[in-house]
Amino acid sequence: MPSKAGTTRLVIVESPAKAKTISGYLGPGYVVEASFGHVRDLPRNAADVPAKYKGEAWARLGVDVDNGFHALYVVSADRRQQISKLVKLAKEVDEIFLATDEDREGEAIAWHLVETLKPKVPVKRMVFHEITKPAIQAAVANPREIDRDLVDAQEARRILDRLYGYEVSPVLWKKVMPKLSAGRVQSVATRIVVERERQRMAFRTAEYWDILATLAVANAGEGPRAFNATLIALNGDRIATGKDFEPTTGRVRAGAGVVHLDEGGARGLAARLDGRPFTVTRVEEKPYRRRPYAPFITSTLQQEAARKLRLSSQQTMRTAQRLYENGYITYMRTDSVNLSETAISAARRQIVELYGERSVPPEPRRYTGKVKNAQEAHEAIRPAGDNFRTPGEVAKELSAEEFKLYELIWRRTIASQMTDAVGSSVSVRIRAVSTSQEEADFGATGKTITDPGFLRAYVESSDDENAEAEDAERRLPTLVKDQPLTADELAAQGHHTQPPSRYTEASLVKALEELGIGRPSTYASIMQTIQDRGYVTKRGQAMIPTFLAFAVIGLMERHYPRLIDYDFTASMENELDEIAGGDHAAVDFLTAFYFGSSNGAGDQDIARSGGLKKLVTENVSEIDARSVNSIPLFTDDDGREVVVRVGRYGPYLQRELPGGEQPAPAAEGEEGGTQGDRAPIPEGLAPDELTPEKVHELFLGGSGERKLGDDPATGEPIVLKSGRFGPYVSSGERKSSLLRSQTPDSLSLEEALRLLSLPRLVGVAPDGVEVFANNGRYGPYVKRGEEFRSLESEEQMFTVGLDEALALLAAPKTRGRRAAAPPLREMGVDPATEKPLVIKDGRFGPYVTDGEFNASLRRGQTPEALTLEEASEMLAEKRAKGPAPRKKAAAKKAPAKKATATKKTAAASKSTAAKKTTTAKATAKKAAPKKAAPKKATASPAEK
Numbered sequence: 001m002p003s004k005a006g007t008t009r010l011v012i013v014e015s016p017a018k019a020k021t022i023s024g025y026l027g028p029g030y031v032v033e034a035s036f037g038h039v040r041d042l043p044r045n046a047a048d049v050p051a052k053y054k055g056e057a058w059a060r061l062g063v064d065v066d067n068g069f070h071a072l073y074v075v076s077a078d079r080r081q082q083i084s085k086l087v088k089l090a091k092e093v094d095e096i097f098l099a100t101d102e103d104r105e106g107e108a109i110a111w112h113l114v115e116t117l118k119p120k121v122p123v124k125r126m127v128f129h130e131i132t133k134p135a136i137q138a139a140v141a142n143p144r145e146i147d148r149d150l151v152d153a154q155e156a157r158r159i160l161d162r163l164y165g166y167e168v169s170p171v172l173w174k175k176v177m178p179k180l181s182a183g184r185v186q187s188v189a190t191r192i193v194v195e196r197e198r199q200r201m202a203f204r205t206a207e208y209w210d211i212l213a214t215l216a217v218a219n220a221g222e223g224p225r226a227f228n229a230t231l232i233a234l235n236g237d238r239i240a241t242g243k244d245f246e247p248t249t250g251r252v253r254a255g256a257g258v259v260h261l262d263e264g265g266a267r268g269l270a271a272r273l274d275g276r277p278f279t280v281t282r283v284e285e286k287p288y289r290r291r292p293y294a295p296f297i298t299s300t301l302q303q304e305a306a307r308k309l310r311l312s313s314q315q316t317m318r319t320a321q322r323l324y325e326n327g328y329i330t331y332m333r334t335d336s337v338n339l340s341e342t343a344i345s346a347a348r349r350q351i352v353e354l355y356g357e358r359s360v361p362p363e364p365r366r367y368t369g370k371v372k373n374a375q376e377a378h379e380a381i382r383p384a385g386d387n388f389r390t391p392g393e394v395a396k397e398l399s400a401e402e403f404k405l406y407e408l409i410w411r412r413t414i415a416s417q418m419t420d421a422v423g424s425s426v427s428v429r430i431r432a433v434s435t436s437q438e439e440a441d442f443g444a445t446g447k448t449i450t451d452p453g454f455l456r457a458y459v460e461s462s463d464d465e466n467a468e469a470e471d472a473e474r475r476l477p478t479l480v481k482d483q484p485l486t487a488d489e490l491a492a493q494g495h496h497t498q499p500p501s502r503y504t505e506a507s508l509v510k511a512l513e514e515l516g517i518g519r520p521s522t523y524a525s526i527m528q529t530i531q532d533r534g535y536v537t538k539r540g541q542a543m544i545p546t547f548l549a550f551a552v553i554g555l556m557e558r559h560y561p562r563l564i565d566y567d568f569t570a571s572m573e574n575e576l577d578e579i580a581g582g583d584h585a586a587v588d589f590l591t592a593f594y595f596g597s598s599n600g601a602g603d604q605d606i607a608r609s610g611g612l613k614k615l616v617t618e619n620v621s622e623i624d625a626r627s628v629n630s631i632p633l634f635t636d637d638d639g640r641e642v643v644v645r646v647g648r649y650g651p652y653l654q655r656e657l658p659g660g661e662q663p664a665p666a667a668e669g670e671e672g673g674t675q676g677d678r679a680p681i682p683e684g685l686a687p688d689e690l691t692p693e694k695v696h697e698l699f700l701g702g703s704g705e706r707k708l709g710d711d712p713a714t715g716e717p718i719v720l721k722s723g724r725f726g727p728y729v730s731s732g733e734r735k736s737s738l739l740r741s742q743t744p745d746s747l748s749l750e751e752a753l754r755l756l757s758l759p760r761l762v763g764v765a766p767d768g769v770e771v772f773a774n775n776g777r778y779g780p781y782v783k784r785g786e787e788f789r790s791l792e793s794e795e796q797m798f799t800v801g802l803d804e805a806l807a808l809l810a811a812p813k814t815r816g817r818r819a820a821a822p823p824l825r826e827m828g829v830d831p832a833t834e835k836p837l838v839i840k841d842g843r844f845g846p847y848v849t850d851g852e853f854n855a856s857l858r859r860g861q862t863p864e865a866l867t868l869e870e871a872s873e874m875l876a877e878k879r880a881k882g883p884a885p886r887k888k889a890a891a892k893k894a895p896a897k898k899a900t901a902t903k904k905t906a907a908a909s910k911s912t913a914a915k916k917t918t919t920a921k922a923t924a925k926k927a928a929p930k931k932a933a934p935k936k937a938t939a940s941p942a943e944k
Contacts, residue, residue: 101333188569192511210493303507332381415458518573697727706720709749718730763801824841
């Protein structure tokens with residue numbers, strides 16, 4: 001779409017990839033440039049505060065809370081070069097179009113651009129929900145003004161998060177640990193994960209049994225002959241299942257009125273039913289109907305991508321961003337399930353082409369969102385354009401990850417406009433009378449799908465990996481009441497109740513959405529933040545809270561419960577929505593939250609209690625740091641309370657000493673308590689895995705160490721100890737960790753002596769160099785000088801001979817560490833600089849480089865999936881920051897005065913002694929568990 005004759009327009013978007021796509025849709029007279037996201041923000045630290053504000057009391061917040069919550073914005077250091085470029089371009093054009101994203105963040109970026117560039121020419125706001133030629137041309141033809149209500153809502157959210165983070169985080173620094181952060185949403189998300197882990201820790205398993213009968217029909221006809229049925233009642237009373245047990249005791253719930261079968265009872269009943277006749281007592285058949293799922297919104301896309309594609313929230317959003325910017329899908333941050341009339345028509349046409357007219361319902365389907373406090377009414381996530389491109393049509397244009405996500409979105413969109421899946425479901429009850437005249441009732445269910453409808457295109461996954469798929473059928477024989485059956489097999493089955501599943505990123509996003517906490521643009525960053533802050537780790541897909549998270553949430557629950565209350569956090573989201581709609585003033589909202597004014601959020605407990613400022617400044621001295629950092633586990637058999645303490649060097653176990661004696665005071669530099677009542681917690685151990693048995697193992701019988709005997713060669717005691725990285729044996733200065741196949745409880749003196757023989761001298765090579773076998777971080781190995789080769793088993797450390805070891809060492813390495821490795825991937829030419837880009841493997845992981853600038857791949861990015869556009873953008877950001885300043889060489893010290901000969905001799909003697917001592921200490925230190933050095937506190941908490 002060419003601009004008016006002689007008119008030049010500057011179109012500002014957020015990313016270079018989007019700029020490249022849009023510039024192709026606009027004719028001559030348009031200059032399309034990227035802002036690289038947000039251009040201004042609140043100061044991150046004292047260094048960012050302009051000189052004229054440094055003396056202001058409010059400068060540390062970046063918000064003048066006493067003057068209408070005026071925000072101090074500064075241009076980000078890595079955006080200054082780009083801003084200079086945009087300022088220059090703004091002076092050379094006749095008109096400016098701000099084409100940032102259509103949500104609150106995009107609206108705020110547009111406003112910040114106006115405030116920063118201060119253009120002298122007309123400025124217009126253009127919005128679109130997909131990057132296609134018709135959409136871009138329509139956006140240019142129908143611009144609007146910047147929506148100040150949306151800007152106010154985003155600014156209020158930013159200020160709210162800054163106040164929360166900067167006022168609450170210092171309390172955590174003082175009472176828990178330096179460098180921690182609190183956040184309006186991240187703290188609530190962490191609480192959800194911690195509460196689930198508490199449930200798992202309190203869980204007590206229960207065992208219950210039933211009987212699985214394989215039943216057969218005499219004349220089955222066309223259907224199956226045999227089917228399975230499960231015992232569901234005995235003498236009219238229901239058989240206990242998992243839901244009938246108390247999770248914290250493992251006992252049957254009071255008043256449940258069920259029969260709890262144990263193994264003996266189940267096997268005995270099965271024996272008494274063997275050979276007895278079975279009869280159908282009831283058959284109920286009902287029609288089955290399943291409506292399609294609504295099109296994707298941000299949260300459901302993240303959930304399904306996690307279940308089906310095993311992508312993290314960050315990976316999903318990065319991939320969706322690329323698909324959006326290159327014109328394949330509509331905007332991916334939305335909580336609306338609406339489809340435009342154009343999209344509905346495109347979907348219905350494609351359904352007819354691919355699945356036939358019978359798969360299209362008479363009327364288009366309309367969906368109503370169920371998201372609490374839904375934000376702007378954008379369109380759902382769908383393929384872009386008036387005619388959807390099938391996955392096959394775009395396969396060659398997309399990376400593997402992009403293709404899979406596009407196909408997921410396409411299938412979901414198509415399925416949302418298809419007919420229902422229909423069929424029938426049947427429920428059967430069967431009875432048999434045992435030889436002891438017990439009436440045993442069995443049940444079986446079946447499902448038959450006569451028309452799969454939308455299931456041809458899409459089947460939703462479940463967070464429960466054992467759940468049956470929607471399109472799965474269970475076919476039963478044709479059965480009627482009073483029909484006789486025979487039992488081919490009666491098998492007693494044992495079951496155990498299971499603790500509630502840990503959250504995955506997908507299920508946590510779903511929980512936040514259901515609570516009305518967070519927004520589409522924040523879910524992925526929340527998932528990443530709670531992991532980056534050390535509050536949550538991942539094991540596979542499961543999210544496991546750390547004991548640090550327990551301490552932080554414990555403090556918040558005791559002293560600031562309202563700040564992590566689910567309803568309160570959701571109500572703040574609701575008020576921000578009201579600000580966006582022009583129904584509420586941002587200043588009133590912030591005043592009520594911070595100072596406790598009756599204006600705005602007058603019904604909130606925080607407002608009534610004097611606001612956030614009063615809450616976090618009063619009574620801080622009354623918070624007991626030792627209590628906050630102690631997480632009770634249980635009381636052991638000797639009546640001693642076992643707790644986890646969160647210390648500077650990590651969590652550790654502590655308990656009362658025998659006789660109720662309290663731990664001795666800690667010496668300076670120690671974490672508290674005497675060694676006898678403490679035990680380190682190995683890295684990677686989840687909180688719910690600290691069972692009494694595991695704790696007993698870590699304490700090694702209760703004393704923190706256990707003597708196994710004396711070394712017959714040296715006479716020194718051999719002691720089994722527990723260290724930060726697990727159990728190990730020690731004798732004098734010799735130390736050795738237990739092997740993977742060994743356990744502390746069963747370790748013998750002979751096994752300990754074998755461990756202490758490591759490193760074992762295998763022999764001397766022909767060139768006189770000694771060859772050793774030893775156990776290392778990555779398993780057993782042999783070593784000759786600086787050459788290492790892995791052994792296949794731990795036992796080989798004690799048995800490998802010299803010839804075998806030399807043969808292993810002579811073989812080439814699978815991957816030489818010192819040799820320059822070839823690039824992991826050659827990406828092509830950077831469209832911005834025309835330099836070739838490659839991905840290399842560096843010391844800290846893979847990175848992309850153009851030979852001059854390097855950019856590390858972010859968490860979740862892989863060398864295989866990284867696109868050329870992404871790489872170009874990452875390097876552009878690096879270039880915008882400029883080259884890293886070189887470190888100045890340290891000033892040379894003046895040479896010391898020469899010592900006298902006597903002093904030289906004494907110094908040499910001391911040096912020799914010191915070297916011996918240092919060598920001995922180093923040998924001991926090498927095997928002993930290491931402590932991390934304490935980190936400095938920071939003055940800038942993260943906010944989310």
